[in-house]
Amino acid sequence: MKSEKPTQEDYDNWHKDPKNWYLFNTCYYNPKDKRLLPPKKIQWMGYTINFANPYSVMLLLPFIIIVILVLLK
Template sequence: MEPTEDDNNYKYGVFYYNEDDARIIVPKRIKYLGWTLNFAHPVSYLIMGGILAIVIGAIIFAPAK
C-alpha cells in the first residue's frame, strides 16, 4: 500500500504527516485531485508560509479601485 493511502498518516483526516516518507510533496489519496505537502518536513511549512505571504502581499498591495 502506498503511504499516502494509509489513514494513519493523516492528521485530522486532512493533513498528510509521515516522518518515514522522505518526499515533501506527495500525491493526494485520490491521485487525480493533485498533490499535497508532507507536514512532517519543516520545508513544507516554508512552502506554505511563502504561499501565504504572496497571497497576503497581493491583498495588501493591490491597488484600490
C-alpha cells in the same frame, strides 16, 4: 537502523494509512515519508505537502506571504 530507500509498497501503505491524513484527508503528515510532495488522497487531484518534512515550511511560507500581500492591497 534501516537506511534503505522505502519501497513502492511502503509508499502505498503510508498513503492508505488514515493516521497519516488530517483535516478531512487534505493534510498529509508522515515523518517516515521523506517526500516533500506526495500524491493527494485522491491521486488524480495532484499532490499535497508532507507537513512532517521540515522543508514544507519553506515551500508554504512564500505562498502565505504572497496571499497576505495580495489581501492587504
